[in-house]
Amino acid sequence: MTAGRVVLWRHGRTAHNAAARLQGQSDIPLDEVGVWQAETAAAALASRYRPTVVVSSDLGRARATAQALGDRTGLPVTTDVRVRERSFGDWEGLTSAEIAERWPEQHAAWVAGHEPERVGAETRAQVLDRMVAGVTDLAAALGSEDTLVVTSHGAAITLGITGLLGLPAEWKGVSGMSNAHWAELRPGRPGSGLAWRLEALNVGPVHASSDWNAGPDRPDEGMDDEVRDPA
Known part of the structure; x- marks a missing residue:
């Protein structure tokens, strides 16, 4: 048996994301926009799916993002070190x-x-191997009606998708994930020779704001009511 659906969900924005700093396994918390992204995306996930199990990387930004979904659905959030971000060693920060x-x-x-x-x-292959092992093990404990949500990180998710599709670590055909966006995978069809197939990539509630990384839309505080609403 295996889960009927796996959702790989990237954490919300952090200060390192906003400043284009390589984050890796440094434990950087969500910033204000990241908290909003997590809550907004959690609402969209809960309306689109019926999660059965929510698992997170052990890093704080992922756990906080996953908890937004846990709070909304009433599901406990557990952690798995195998789905944490790729380590970039001396380059982090x-x-x-x-x-x-x-x-x-x-x-x-x-x-x-x-x-x-x-x-x-870490090498790409090392991250791919641990992501595939982690997601496969977690999914194997579930049934065909279950949805597994794994809250992870940009590079880890990209490599996890690559490996779950049976592709080598050096293949770079999967685009990067936006903060608090997700990918959806379903088990391969019988006889296809595929363990998993990719149903959706980089999905998120982008309609929630005209600029996802700017946070929620707010009226210009420098404009009076008549200018904002001439009617």
Whole structure:
């Protein structure tokens, strides 16, 4: 048996996300916008699916995001270290420009699609393997009517999807995930030779704001009521 649906949900925004700093396994909390994103996305998830189990990375930003869904659905949130973000070693907390200044050759190789070397980062294959193992084990404990929601991280989800589709770690055909957006996978059809198939990618309540990363829409505080509403 396995879950009939797996939802891989990325955490809401953090200050490192907003500043384009490489986060990795640094335990950075949600910022104000991230809390709003988590609550807004949790409402959308709860209206779209009937989650059975909610599991989170052990990192705080993921746990807080998952808890927004747990609070809405009444489900407990458990953690699994296997679905935490990819470690980037010495690069964590730095911007791309700062990495390029200190590790120009390694940065150039990374931008070209190669592995970061000699900086203590996990390889793509290592992350893929633990994500696939974690999601597969969690899903195997459920049945065909169940929906498993796994709250994780951008790089981890991308590599997890790649592995669950039976593709190698070096394949880079999955686009990145926006904060508090999710992907949906269903078991492969009998005889297809596929364990999982991708049903949806980078889905979220984007209608909730004209700019998802700016937070909730608010009237301009510098405008009086007559200007805002001339009628």
